[in-house]
Amino acid sequence: MIVVMKRGSSDDSVAVMVRRIEEMGLKAHVIQGTERTVIAAVGEKRDGERETLESYEEVDQVVPILAPYKVASLETKPDPTVVTARDLKIGGGHVGVIAGPCSVESEEQILTVARQVKAAGAAGLRGGAFKPRTSPYAFQGLKEEGLKLLAMAREETGLAVVTEVMTPHHVDLVAEYTDVLQIGARNMQNYHLLQAVGESRKPVLLKRGASATMDEFLLAAEYILDQGNTQVALCERGIRTFETHTRFTLPLASVAYLHERTHLPVVIDPSHGTGIASLVPPMCTAAVAAGADGLIIEVHPDPHKALSDGAQSLTPEAFAGTMEQCRKVAVALDKSL
Structure with a gap:
């Protein structure tokens, strides 16, 4: 349920209402809107709860949340969420660009690419230190040494570091070096991991599983939000279909669909979504055009x-050209990039 407080409600009255909601065995999520404060009361439904909450003087109205994902729903928070890490802003009219190699391979490699993507206009640096690979014989990443190299690149360029965390017991280690915790497609339904990154309070980039439905995707985000971490961005990275002409099928309709159902910002990964470097630039501009x-x-x-994913990686020159085209589309839509 959404408990809509009366206009001008004080912080004290909101705190009192939160205590009352929690005394009823529900979890309270306070959301500060532009005009008034609402509280998402989430938990197992019991008879008479709505009437009880509506009876309090501080409450304007209580509205049931119809979507299965309660805190992620637009019903709960109609204003778009902006995910922020250093100079990286995702949402609210900002198109945040994160760029870098699939894997951190060496100091020279990560520093070189960090300088180049920064010069082209990126605000975030991606790079895998812990790599989930289909084959156990493939390059698994430099692990903590890779994290240290990412932090070194951040120190020089100011780029926000975005890297994947694979297990709950790695969360504290990865959070020490990074600005945004990435949950990869293979871990979208690793619920213990989702709860752990939710507890970390670090911004999270959640990738859609290759076979996940939209409801499953949003419910995965709900696990993070339910821990009190509001800084969550959804990432469409392509799904598995019967097509073989690309690595995955990249459904850009996901952008518009998600914007109709959630306040969380939507990021597109055209590299994994296509698996072919030549297709990445047009998919980038199309993604910006789609919102x-x-x-x-x-x-x-x-x-x-490249030790991993070279076939889908852009050269720094191609990335700079892609940024120029994307910037033109963003400007046309009154957005910044």
């Missing part, structure tokens, strides 16, 4: 020598 709040793009100084 995406951010892009995450794989860029490598020498894609042919």
Whole structure:
């Protein structure tokens, strides 16, 4: 349920209402709107709860939340959420661009690409330190050494570091070095991990599972939000279909669909969504045109020598050209990039 407080309600009256909601065995999520405060009261439904909450003087009205994802729903928070980390802003008219290699391979590689994507206009640096690979014999990442190199690149460039965390017991370690915790597609329904990153309070980039429905995707985000972490961005990275001409199928309709149902910003990953470097630039501009709040793009100084995902990685020159085209589309839509 959504408990809508009366206009001008004080912080004390909101705190009192939160205590009353929690005494009823519900979890309270306070959401400060532009005009008034609302409290999402989430938990197992019991008879008479709505009437009880409506009886309090501080309450204007109590509205049931119809969507299965309560805190992520537009019913709960009609104003768009903006996810912020350093100079990276995703949502609210800002198209946040995150770029970098699939994997951190060396100090020279990550520093070189960080300088180049920063010069082209990126605000975030991506790079895998812990890599989930289909084959156990493939490059698994430099682990903590990779995290240290990402932090070194951030120190020089000011870019917000975005990297994947794979297990709950790695959350504290990765959070120490990074600005945004990424949950990969394979872990979208790793509920213990989702709860752990929710407790961390670090911004989270949640990728859609390759076979996940939209409700499953949003309910995965709900696990993070339910821990009190409001800084969550959704990432469409393509789904598995019968098509074989691309690595995955990238459904850009996801952007418009999600904007109709959630206040969370939507990021597009055209690198994994296509798996083909030549398709990445047009999908980037199409994503911005569709209303995406951010892009995450794989860029490598020498894609042919990349230890992972070289076929879908842009060169720094191609990335700079892509940014120019995306910027034109963003300006046309009164957005900043």
